[in-house]
Amino acid sequence: MKKSTDLLKYESLAFFGKVNASISHELKNIMAIISETAGLLSDMADMASTENPVSPESLKSYTGSVIEEIQRGFNTIRQMNRFSHSVDTPITEVNLIEMIDLVIQLTGYLSFAGKAHVHNCGDSKPFVKTCPFLLQAVIYQALVNQFKNGGPGMETTVSVCSQDQSIWRVIFSDIEQDSAHVFPDDNTKDMAEAIGVKIICTANRLELDIPSSIETVS
Amino acid sequence: MKILLVDDEKKFASMLAKRLELRGIEVDYFFDANSAIQRVENGNSYDIAVLDVKMPGMGGIELRRKLCRMAPQMKFIFLTGHGSSIDYKTGVNEASFYLPKPLKINDLIETLYVVAPEVPQK
Structure with a gap:
């Protein structure tokens, strides 16, 4: 991990608390x-x-x-x-599809949640070596942003595509970035940076570039 | 006594409505805020609105504000599955009465008559 500050620990704990609530x-x-x-x-x-x-x-x-x-x-x-x-092992190999599926189910408990589906663009299973807890937190916040912008009736697809051998790209469809719910916030930026995830967010595009292995992140 | 019950948990709302009706309380129940607003706009009046705090779209707090403007005589009770101190304070500030889920039917009935003592008990 590039960053392990008290602030990051607090942000992680806050995320854990939010999901548990x-x-x-x-x-x-x-x-x-x-x-x-x-x-x-x-x-x-x-x-x-x-x-x-x-x-x-x-x-x-x-x-x-x-x-x-x-x-x-x-x-x-x-x-x-x-x-x-997901906090059992700080760094481990995870299947992105399974992780996104869990995050979709967890966001489903929020009163403003819409519907989301995960789609694997390729034939191979997208495994990444990362900090699963922080990656979950980043994907969760991205999906929360989607639902806040789209409202409770919205349906979205989260696609996982291989960019090259070192990067998996997670693409959120049907983006409409509302200025009231700007993504990413500072906490999410910190968490993403700590695990080398690049967030690409514009008015109609939200993508996360996830390194295949956190060990390659400088 | 006539109650407006609004909760997005459909089974919860329908079961609670049946139990109140068995106790002689008239209940109209809805699963979203807009349907409840429409009902009041159509001229239906209620002694008390029992509202879930967190619902998709419009939540109970905002619904209360709208209903207050439409029917100033209506009293309010909030229900919620959330248990945070912020929720509690918001509930108390907004409605004076706040009952956590799962609730006991007798606690709700007691609260109904505390909130609207002018309504005769059956």
């Missing part, structure tokens, strides 16, 4: 639905009588809803777990 919000929403559904089943049981029995269809529908939410909770915890383990 959005995950805990999602989990609270899931718990709220389970709580209300269980409460409704309890209300129905209290009111049920021989003349007014609880219908099997209602029971099936509400218990099905609880099962769905529990599954949603498991998926959320799985993503939280993958994200948390």
